[in-house]
Structures are given as C-alpha cells and as structure tokens.
Amino acid sequence: MTMTGTATSFTAPEAVPATPSRPYDPRYDPLLAPDPGAGRAYAPTWWVASAGTPPEDDGPLVQDIDVDVAIVGSGATGMSTALYLAQEHGIRATVLEANQAAWGCSSRSGGQGQNASGRLKRSQWIARWGFDTAKKLDAEIRAGFENFKALTQQIDCDAFDGGHLYLAHRREKLPVLAAEAALMRDTFGYATRMMSAEEVRSDYCDERETVGAMFEAEGVGIHPLKFTFGLLRRARALGVKVHTSSPVQGWQTIDGVHHLRTPGGTVRARRVAVCTGGYTGQALSPLLKNRVMPILSNSVVTRELTEAELKATNFRSKTFLTDTRTLRFYYRLLEGNRLQIGSRSSVSGADAEAPVHLKLLTDAIARKFPPLANIRIDHSWWGWVDMSHDMMPRITQPDASKKIWYAVGYGGNGVSFSTWAGKRLAERIAGRDAGREVFELPIYDSPLPFPNVMGLVESQAFAPFRRMGQRMLYKWYWLKDEK
Numbered sequence: 001m002t003m004t005g006t007a008t009s010f011t012a013p014e015a016v017p018a019t020p021s022r023p024y025d026p027r028y029d030p031l032l033a034p035d036p037g038a039g040r041a042y043a044p045t046w047w048v049a050s051a052g053t054p055p056e057d058d059g060p061l062v063q064d065i066d067v068d069v070a071i072v073g074s075g076a077t078g079m080s081t082a083l084y085l086a087q088e089h090g091i092r093a094t095v096l097e098a099n100q101a102a103w104g105c106s107s108r109s110g111g112q113g114q115n116a117s118g119r120l121k122r123s124q125w126i127a128r129w130g131f132d133t134a135k136k137l138d139a140e141i142r143a144g145f146e147n148f149k150a151l152t153q154q155i156d157c158d159a160f161d162g163g164h165l166y167l168a169h170r171r172e173k174l175p176v177l178a179a180e181a182a183l184m185r186d187t188f189g190y191a192t193r194m195m196s197a198e199e200v201r202s203d204y205c206d207e208r209e210t211v212g213a214m215f216e217a218e219g220v221g222i223h224p225l226k227f228t229f230g231l232l233r234r235a236r237a238l239g240v241k242v243h244t245s246s247p248v249q250g251w252q253t254i255d256g257v258h259h260l261r262t263p264g265g266t267v268r269a270r271r272v273a274v275c276t277g278g279y280t281g282q283a284l285s286p287l288l289k290n291r292v293m294p295i296l297s298n299s300v301v302t303r304e305l306t307e308a309e310l311k312a313t314n315f316r317s318k319t320f321l322t323d324t325r326t327l328r329f330y331y332r333l334l335e336g337n338r339l340q341i342g343s344r345s346s347v348s349g350a351d352a353e354a355p356v357h358l359k360l361l362t363d364a365i366a367r368k369f370p371p372l373a374n375i376r377i378d379h380s381w382w383g384w385v386d387m388s389h390d391m392m393p394r395i396t397q398p399d400a401s402k403k404i405w406y407a408v409g410y411g412g413n414g415v416s417f418s419t420w421a422g423k424r425l426a427e428r429i430a431g432r433d434a435g436r437e438v439f440e441l442p443i444y445d446s447p448l449p450f451p452n453v454m455g456l457v458e459s460q461a462f463a464p465f466r467r468m469g470q471r472m473l474y475k476w477y478w479l480k481d482e483k
C-alpha cells in the first residue's frame, strides 16, 4: 500500500460478496498480512454465538464515493467515534470494515470493563508523570468509565456492575496489592479495599489459588458484541454508513484528499480516523507502522455449570476476576452460568492453534476451580490485543499537517475506555480540541512511540526484533510468576 502526494493508478478491485463467504483464518497475523482479510467470517466466539442476529449494515462498498469523514474499523472505538461525531457534532461519517461488524477484538474480548486504560496502574502513572498529571489522568479515565457505565445501562449487553476482584496468586503479591489499594483510597478517593482469601471464597467464588485480593467497586462486565452492535445501531440511526467486507487496501493522499481503496470502490475523504486496534496492518499507514505491537490473547467459554458445580465452586457473584500474574488470567461467570477464562497465547499467528495454548487455560480452570477440571469447552478463540510500546494508548492527530487521527494502543484495557476514546477522537476530528487542557494529557499529546530498549532508546530499528524479545520476556515472566 502507498500513501503519497501524487496520483498513481489503482489496481482493479476484486468484488467482495455481501455475506461472509470467506472462512475465518485462525492463523491471521497482523505483523505479516497487509490487512485482516476481506469479508471473512467471525472468530468462533461465545459472543458471536449468543449476540443474536447482527444488526443491518450498509454492505460492501460498490462504487467510488466522496465523504467528509471516513473511519477505518468498526469495533467499539470506530463505532463510538462515528456515534459521537453524529450525535455531538452533526458529522455523519462512513465506516469501512474489512470483515464483519465488530469483527476484531470487540467480538472477542473478556468483556471486562475496568476503570483503566492501557496497562499501567495508577502508582505507575505517578512514577512516570508525577502526581498532578496522574490526578488529571485519573479524572479523565474515570469520566470515561462513568460514561461507559451509563451506556451499558442504555444498551442491552448483559451488563453486570459488580466491580473487579484482583486476586493475588501468591503471597509476595499481597503487599503490592495492599499498596495499590491504599493509593487508590488515599490519593484518588476510591473505596478500594483488601479482602482475605476466606472472604473471596465465601462471598464471591471458591478460587483455590488466591491468597487474598484487592476489590475495586468500579468494574462492569458486559457482552462486548451486544454492546458494540448497540453502538452501531445508534450510529446508523443517526445517518452513519457502515460498509462491511470493505478493507482499506490502498491509501493515497492527493491534494489533501485521502483516497482509501477498497475492493469495491474508493472512498475519497477529507478526514480519516483510524480505529483498527491490534488489527492494524503494517502497510495501512506510515503513521502507524511499527507503533502497535499486536499480542495474541486467547479465551475459552465452558458449557453451562450444573447446580452441583455452582455449589462446589461456590460462585455467588458474576464480578469479574483477574490475577496478579504478569501474563494475567482474566475470568468470570457469565450470564447463563458458563465460565469464561482467558490469558496470553502464542507469539505468532502461525502457532495460534497449537494445543499448548488451550491447555494453558484448561490447566488454569483445573487449578483455580478443581471441581471444574475437565469440564467441556464449548468455545475457544483468540484475538490480537493492541499493545503500545509504552503501555498507554494514544488518541491523537500524529501529524498536524495531515487530517488523520487515530485511537489505538489500549493494551487489553479497551472495553470501557474505547467509547470515551471515540468521544475524544470525535472532538478532535470536529476541531473542538484546540486550547483545551485535557488534550495536554500524555494519552492525547503525542504519537504512539516506536519500540524501545528498557525504556531508554526508542527506535524503529528495533521493530524486527520485537517477537524475539517477546519470546524471551514470556519465559522470564513465567519464571517470575510460577517459580
């Protein structure tokens, strides 16, 4: 793909049928493939199986069109950007989606809506940016969480507003959790508190690994696909167009107009928002090349638990759980009493189907909930998380001379913050960000960084070695977490 200031002829488009006739590709790898496919079926997730009939969309693009704003990607970020552009700024955007509506992470996640964005904890915000910035960032992320929570009450998405239990999986982790809980309480004013292992077992579930936990009241578990479909329905009701099976396979900028080539036609747009998350192809735009590290996360959902199993595991709540492993497990009892659990997966797409990655999850079920050892797994899938190289997202216009914006890099914490990112992105695209202090926060004021070595030297030159580093880190994390 190219992005130049001069016109070159496009190759002849290959028509993509409206219904997904192309199978899901379990080995898809964003670092290798130019785009996530064209008209591919959804991953075999529990969310796809239980979301009901997908809402209508506008089908594949079949001709060249001129638009004001084009959005690439129809996940929660793309759809909330479209929704807020229409709702708050009167701008009806055109969304281009390579496959099906919400085909990427937004139909694959754990659905855990946390009061967070990116991978850093509040203590790490203070260490990195100081107390004042951390306070302002907290107010911003909190506003995003409250906005998300309100939306989950308006959209039918099986929302469970039960907070988050962060479980210490070994004793050395308890003081770390206790310090974070104290900081949350004393500095940021939350009612976060520590809980004993006995309290977790008697009031939430009999999770056998835990030695104690931090409980934060802010946390809403959702059905992420129902939620994103809800955003899409609302956006379309306001005049937004959503073209599925329409991957952007070429991008030229000619006299300031962006020509986004899809198989069925070219979109000529004055402004473009890129909302492609972990599915951002390396060739999509030079502005994003080597700035997103896609990391595979996998997830399973079991058959329904029987009454006897619910009793044996003492599940009393659908509050979602994570543990203190560096490569954390995330899990919860879903509506309909199925257990979901997920964690990290393979490094490359080519290895994603290897049984060892599924075994990591089934072993975890057996360890954490022995009465469920060997329970039937009904759904198993994986997806690419958009990790940024400094662990925090960016919602930004990376080059002031180009009318291109992006919101990417949530690092596995995008379920709640992506809708607020979409709201802020819409403000920026509409030109309502100038001079506002909030946009000076570190998630808004710079582009996504390139890879770095120990946070010291940042360079594009490290990009080809990222996966080698990731493999080494996974081994180190395993030793740290388990030995």
Ligand SMILES: Cc1cc2nc3c(=O)[nH]c(=O)nc-3n(C[C@H](O)[C@H](O)[C@H](O)COP(=O)(O)OP(=O)(O)OC[C@H]3O[C@@H](n4cnc5c(N)ncnc54)[C@H](O)[C@@H]3O)c2cc1C
Pocket (backbone or CB within 6 Å): 035, 036, 072, 073, 074, 075, 076, 077, 078, 096, 097, 098, 099, 100, 101, 102, 103, 104, 105, 106, 107, 108, 109, 110, 111, 112, 113, 114, 246, 247, 248, 249, 275, 276, 277, 278, 279, 280, 281, 284, 297, 298, 299, 330, 342, 382, 383, 384, 385, 407, 410, 411, 412, 413, 414, 415, 416, 418
């Ligand atoms: C297995 C898994 C578990 C997760 N669990 C959690 C969790 O519990 N809590 C949490 O907060 N976060 C979680 N996340 C992350 C969370 O799902 C996302 O941050 C959130 O859904 C926002 O996604 P998005 O809209 O930015 O990107 P996505 O939903 O990935 O959407 C991007 C879209 O862009 C499209 N696209 C890409 N390239 C092109 C192109 N060239 N042309 C057209 N379209 C294109 C893709 O097809 C895709 O549909 C998880 C992610 C995964 C993979």
